[in-house]
Amino acid sequence: MKTRREIRARKALRDRIAYHGIGIGTAFFFLAPFMIGFLASFRPSSESGWPPLPPWPLSGISFDAYRILDGFGSGVWQHTMNSLVVSLGTVVLTVAVSVLAGYGFSRYRFPFKNALFVLIIATLMIPFQSILTPLFIILARLGLNNSLFGLMLVYVTLQLPFSVFMMRNAFDAVPKEIEEAARIDGARDLKLLVRVLLPLVMPGVATVSIFAFLNAWNEFLAALVLLSSNENYTLPVLMMAVRAGRLGAINWGAVQAGVAVMVVPCLIVFLLLQRYYMRGLMAGAVK
Amino acid sequence: MTERDGIGVALSGVRKSFGALQVVHGIDLTIRDGDFVVFVGPSGCGKSTLLRMIAGLEEVSDGEIAIKGRDVTDLDPSERGIAMVFQSYALYPHMSVRDNLAFGLKMARTERTEIEQRVGQAAEILKIDHLLDRRPGQLSGGQRQRVAIGRAIVRKPDVFLFDEPLSNLDAELRVSMRAEIARLHRELGNTMIYVTHDQTEAMTLADQIVILRDGRIEQTGTPRDVYENPVNTFVAGFIGSPRMNLLDAEWSGSGKVRLAGCEIGACLDSFRPGERIVFGIRPEHIRIVAGGTDAVQATVEFTEYLGGTRYVYCRLGDAQNLVVELREGDDIPSGSAVWLTAPPERRRYFDGNGARIG
Numbered sequence: 311m312k313t314r315r316e317i318r319a320r321k322a323l324r325d326r327i328a329y330h331g332i333g334i335g336t337a338f339f340f341l342a343p344f345m346i347g348f349l350a351s352f353r354p355s356s357e358s359g360w361p362p363l364p365p366w367p368l369s370g371i372s373f374d375a376y377r378i379l380d381g382f383g384s385g386v387w388q389h390t391m392n393s394l395v396v397s398l399g400t401v402v403l404t405v406a407v408s409v410l411a412g413y414g415f416s417r418y419r420f421p422f423k424n425a426l427f428v429l430i431i432a433t434l435m436i437p438f439q440s441i442l443t444p445l446f447i448i449l450a451r452l453g454l455n456n457s458l459f460g461l462m463l464v465y466v467t468l469q470l471p472f473s474v475f476m477m478r479n480a481f482d483a484v485p486k487e488i489e490e491a492a493r494i495d496g497a498r499d500l501k502l503l504v505r506v507l508l509p510l511v512m513p514g515v516a517t518v519s520i521f522a523f524l525n526a527w528n529e530f531l532a533a534l535v536l537l538s539s540n541e542n543y544t545l546p547v548l549m550m551a552v553r554a555g556r557l558g559a560i561n562w563g564a565v566q567a568g569v570a571v572m573v574v575p576c577l578i579v580f581l582l583l584q585r586y587y588m589r590g591l592m593a594g595a596v597k
Numbered sequence: 598m599t600e601r602d603g604i605g606v607a608l609s610g611v612r613k614s615f616g617a618l619q620v621v622h623g624i625d626l627t628i629r630d631g632d633f634v635v636f637v638g639p640s641g642c643g644k645s646t647l648l649r650m651i652a653g654l655e656e657v658s659d660g661e662i663a664i665k666g667r668d669v670t671d672l673d674p675s676e677r678g679i680a681m682v683f684q685s686y687a688l689y690p691h692m693s694v695r696d697n698l699a700f701g702l703k704m705a706r707t708e709r710t711e712i713e714q715r716v717g718q719a720a721e722i723l724k725i726d727h728l729l730d731r732r733p734g735q736l737s738g739g740q741r742q743r744v745a746i747g748r749a750i751v752r753k754p755d756v757f758l759f760d761e762p763l764s765n766l767d768a769e770l771r772v773s774m775r776a777e778i779a780r781l782h783r784e785l786g787n788t789m790i791y792v793t794h795d796q797t798e799a800m801t802l803a804d805q806i807v808i809l810r811d812g813r814i815e816q817t818g819t820p821r822d823v824y825e826n827p828v829n830t831f832v833a834g835f836i837g838s839p840r841m842n843l844l845d846a847e848w849s850g851s852g853k854v855r856l857a858g859c860e861i862g863a864c865l866d867s868f869r870p871g872e873r874i875v876f877g878i879r880p881e882h883i884r885i886v887a888g889g890t891d892a893v894q895a896t897v898e899f900t901e902y903l904g905g906t907r908y909v910y911c912r913l914g915d916a917q918n919l920v921v922e923l924r925e926g927d928d929i930p931s932g933s934a935v936w937l938t939a940p941p942e943r944r945r946y947f948d949g950n951g952a953r954i955g
Contacts, residue, residue, distance in 0.1 A: 494681050495752075
């Protein structure tokens, strides 16, 4: 006769298997594309036309794909640097502007504050493809087309509505008394913002940074339209060029290598900031 | 100039309006140097606003504020020689206790050795030396409050401002922190201004109580003064728990007041017969007597037994309610009829508008 304890133990085991089984299965579906791409990037060029499964190289690991990638345009390092400059610049500018704007919207009373805020949020509803032409013309007038700085400005503009919204929420969650205590302690203006408030809105800053970085890093269309000379291409545009291949044939190996190169910085940024990021998304939800 | 030395804080004609809404109506108040002053009043009476104006966190719409004879009306909070303790503690969560205490001094560019010495001193006074390296999140409510007070102490302010500092603590802790604040005032001797709606805190801590209502001062005085000699029915009803019994009555002429069909003596000479007045008497001053003259008949409704004392809820003949506090004697069954009286010197009289007349 089975004892009650055995039945319970068996049920617990079943539950655990189901729980972890579903978890592993889900993780597999998310990770499989990365794994396939990563493994395929090590195939020698003779294998690059082969069927995608199995994804791993059959005749020994080769770095051909990476060599081909590096042979494109001005070399993969140059384009990675372009992407990094644009993305990090976007992060810095976005954070700087959205922290100040978020603080202003959260703490100051001024006429049409809410209307203005809604207006900023409303710009999220405009598909950015539709304003690409005007943006192109404006940048051309400013002499900023085909410049990484111009592209950075475009990305910052696109990133700001969401970022201002995030930062306003972050500042709203900071109790007013802390700010008042700091004022009594003699902290004013920028000192107050940097030494007291900024550490408290770090989760918001992290969230804004991650979004700004990822969006700028992965953005393709604006970069394609606004950048015209080869040495200024960012990675997504390079990937497009690589994909075109020679004689209409697509060099899948080089594409996979490009994907592997592009994923790495995103992973690093996300892993560095994820601790804050999760809290940032929660902020204001539960008080 | 000699008189100025004795004045801690002076408010003259201080007003505050938010748009068209005036919340503080011309406050004049002088606080002696070293006094512990408590602002009490119901919520929305402007007591916190007044405190925040003294702190400089709220702009003054009109009037002047002087601290130790120096006009501070338009000065920055950090330049007023004040320190404030908030209800929510308002500690900097990302700094250790030590940095929380030192922050104000660092902002003022105080020397490092001096900072260390002052932080050490404050920590010792408040017995938080062992917590200096922790973050506020790792402290209990009482400890956080100590740190908040410590942050005020290190600034060596002329005036301490407390904005309902104990209302976030549980009952037991509140009592011990109350004693702590009283000890602090004895030891430091600074002027302290304390806002609360808890009248026990007000009565126990204050040298002077300022009772506010709707942005106006109703009465200023020592706790004994406001308790025993309230200037109007509002103060009489606000200070004391259970509150003073305030009963509708009528002058009946020849030194007597008619209350619920009975006549009781009133040692007053100026009165007009037939005029409505309010008769006030504290629950602890009422005695139960066998009956007869100078007493009122009432019916006992129910009794609350609190151990050291009992509150007997009674109803008068004209359906007015009153509370009697009894410390000894037998239980009185509900429904029984009793005669109540009070010593003439304890009786208080207010006119129809609530102002004290005797």
